[in-house]
Amino acid sequence: MQTTPHRTPSRHARRSAAALITAALIACLLSWAGGSPAQAAPGDGSVSDPNITYVGRWDTGTGTAAVPGWTGAYLQTAFTGTTVKVKARDAVNLYVSIDGGSDVFYAGVRGTVNLTPRPLSPGTHTLRISYRSGDTVFQGLVLDSGARTVSANTPSQLVEFVGDSITAGALTDRLALDSYAWKTGEQLGMRHTQIARSGYCLVARSGCTGLSTQFFKTSSTGNQDWDFSRYRANAVVVNLGTNDIGHGVTGAAFQSAYTALLRDIRAKYPNAHLFAVQTLKKRYVTETKAAVGARTNSGDSKVHYVDTTGWLTDGTDYEDGNGHPNEAGHTKFANRLSPVISARLAGTATNSARAAAPGQPGDPNIKFVGRWDTQSSATAYTPYWAGAYYRTGFTGRTVKLKQRGTIDFWARIDNGPVKFYDDVKGTVNLTPSPLAAGNHTLQVNYQVVAGSYRGDAIFQGLVLDSGATTFAPSAPGKLIEFVGDSITVGTTSSQNARTAYGWLIGERLGTEHTQIAQGGACLVAAADGCVGLEQQFGKLNPNAATPAWNFSRYQANAVVINLGTNDVGHGVSSTQFQSAYSSLLRKVRAAYPQAWIFALETFRGRYVPQTEAAVRAAVSGGDSRVSFVDTTGWLGSGDLTDSVHPNDKGHRVIADRLAPIISARIGS
Known part of the structure; x- marks a missing residue:
């Protein structure tokens, strides 16, 4: 075992001082030039905080107040700490959901409204208003001292509903939240807007x-044109004519007007599926079908007529x-409409995905994160x-996992506690106590x-309940992708990958996360068999030369x-290491043209000058999105x-x- 090289404190002090001066100069220059530091700082809870996602048509132009222009608009974020408050300009009625819980109604509140009269447990929480x-x-959030917002896990797809009082949820107790539009969006696991x-x-x-x-306007009254670059809809549902x-x-x-509307929506959303819904009172049915037919005949294959005959019962619904x-x-309306939309959106996936039954390999509603082989076998x-790991939503009360052979895995349902399954195989019941009827989420990762x-x-x-289905979570x-050896794998921690720093950071920042790491791996492939990640980074399997990922x-x-800890024991020279590190940086950049790359100093301080030199060479070569991270002093003996x-x-x-270093660069 090689002794960790000694480095004098003065070198690190000089480096830290230089970094602070450089950061200050950059901040000043960007502020003078109108760059990001002149905007709200990520995490401050202000109206322009980039960690707050506005869903729907919001006017945020003032920077100090966000105003929704149509019904059903909402905002989402996540936050640290134990309390959160929202600032309201004047008396308002609003709904608030924390950590995915039920929407709590606040009637006629104003000023700084405490949304957590009973403080939460310390940690990261989600918020929807x-x-x-x-x-x-909306005038911003007030958080605990030292707390901050983080980017919420917002769905990537969006469905937009266009209609009248029926789409707005008129006469129901909660209006927009009780409407079929809101319910359909929630069932599909998509962001949703109600125009x-x-x-x-x-x-x-x-x-x-x-x-x-x-x-095409920002609000339901007024003439300001909406900026359609603010979001793109994957599906648009039109319910008009009543x-x-x-x-x-x-x-x-x-x-004529319906045909023109479909044409004009297509111009704004070139790839969306458009659904023309037969009104519940069956008004203008022939004309609605004819408008869809006109668009189909013009070559638009993503416009569909939806027959709602028999969906609701007079006197009951x-x-x-x-x-x-x-x-x-x-609710009945949403239950009928959701699968119609889901089937069309799934139709854009691969043939195997189209053919897959809910919950089976190939089901497009199951999100596989990391490097999974989905090609060698369809089953x-x-x-x-x-x-x-993988994640999906499912309906019903129970869910089981089909395992071929013995395995250890962790499962989490509805963001509840993580449960460890030790040496199980066959059909594994994940819900021995049935859940409440409704929509649920599942995440599984293997040992x-x-x-x-x-x-x-x-x-x-x-295996789902009879009649149950999946939905996109x-x-x-x-x-964020973490590349490394056993330290990045989480070896010797209580849950391996789940308790490793990469997983923890991804969860904390509200991002997907992958660990392209293997115990014992080197940067440089060694003759004695040490796997070299400079070569294997681009592969599906760390232990196979093919196929490429x-x-x-x-x-x-x-x-x-985070590489270099093992290379010393396999005779890798400093020159070899630096050359291979430069090569890996080039490969990562080619794979991810827009990513920020962080080169960590190994916690044992190995190959530090060579790692820094590889980063400097990349920056000198024109790659401005590469950083060296000095980890000196991060870990003590009690941390190992x-x-x-x-x-x-x-x-x-x-x-x-x-986590804060990464967040400062990518805004999570």
Whole structure:
């Protein structure tokens, strides 16, 4: 074992001082030039905090107040600490969900409103706020001292609903939150918007605003054009015509306006599926079908007519005689509409995904994170490297996992406690106590197959209740990849990959995360058999030369490299190491053109000058998104299980130090 090289404190002091001066100069220059430091700092909870996601059409132009323009708009974020407050300008009615819980109604509140009268447990929490009525103006959040927001796990797909009072949820207890539109979006696990208002028509008439033109505006009243670059819809559902008949709109005028609206929506959302819904009162049915047919005949294959005949029952599913569903009616509507949308969106996936039954390999609603072999077998998916996992949503009350051979794995349902399954195989019941009926989420990751542990890490599908299905879960918009050896794997920590610093950082920052790491790996492939990650980084399997990994499967926003601890014991020279490190940086950049790359100083201080030199060479060569991370002093003897591997506390210490460095660069 080689003794860790001694480095004088003065060198690190000089380096830290220089880094602080450089950071200050950069901040000043960017502020003078109008760059990001002039904006809100990520994590401060202000209106322009980039960790707050606004879903729907919000006017955020002032920077100090965010105003939703249509019904059903909401905002999402995550935050640390134990309390959170929202600032309201004047009296407002709003709904608040924390940590995915039920929406709590706040009636007529104003000023700084405490959303956690009973403090939460310390940690990271999620927050969603939607406005009902009153002075619907968001002015920011107030957090605990030292707390901050983090990016929430918002779904990548969005469905937009265009309609009148029915789409707005009129006459229900919670309005937009009880509408079929909100319920459908939630069932699909997608972001959702409601471009809808009571009394609106398709065709503009005296006393009736026409959505054929108002759809393209920021708010339900006013003439400001909406900036469609703010978001892109994957699906648009149009439910219009109920009110037009009372304002004398002829069939010809309706059909012409409907055809034009579909055409104009297509111009804004080139790849979205458009659904023209038959109104519940069956008004303008022939004209709606004809408008869809006109678009289909023009070559638009992603426009669909939805026949709602028989979806709701008169006298049971309505609040009144004017076509307004009650809460149960809206739920029935959503239950019928969700699979129609899901089937079309799934149709853009691969043939194997289209053919897969819910819960089986190939089901597009199952999100596989990391490097999984999904090509060798249509019935069994294999994860490679450490820290791979999958996540899905499912309906019903029970779920079971089909395992081919004996394996250890961890499962988590509805963000509850993580449960360890030891040496199980066959059909494993994950819900011995049935859940409440409704929508649920599941995340599973397998024990790392390496060294003496040879479990059968093969996914063969889920077993759901009769009539149950899957849905796409909420998915973070960013991904961090961690490249390393047994330290990055989490060897000797209590749950291996789950308790390793990479997993912890990904969860803390609200991102997807991968651990392209193997115990005993080197940077440089050694003649005595040490796996060299400079070569294997681009492979599906760390222990096979082929096949190459398909980097189009995902793109990382950040890559953290922690290599060099093992190379010393395999005779790798300084020159070899530096050359290989430069080569790895080039390969990572080619794979992820926009990622920020962090080169960590190994915790034992090995090959530090060579790692720094490789980073300097990359920067000098024009790659400005590469950083060296000085880890001196991060770990003490109490943070290690031996002289090399961090224990659980040590991994938390690393996460505490490294997460803010990554977040500052990628904004999570």
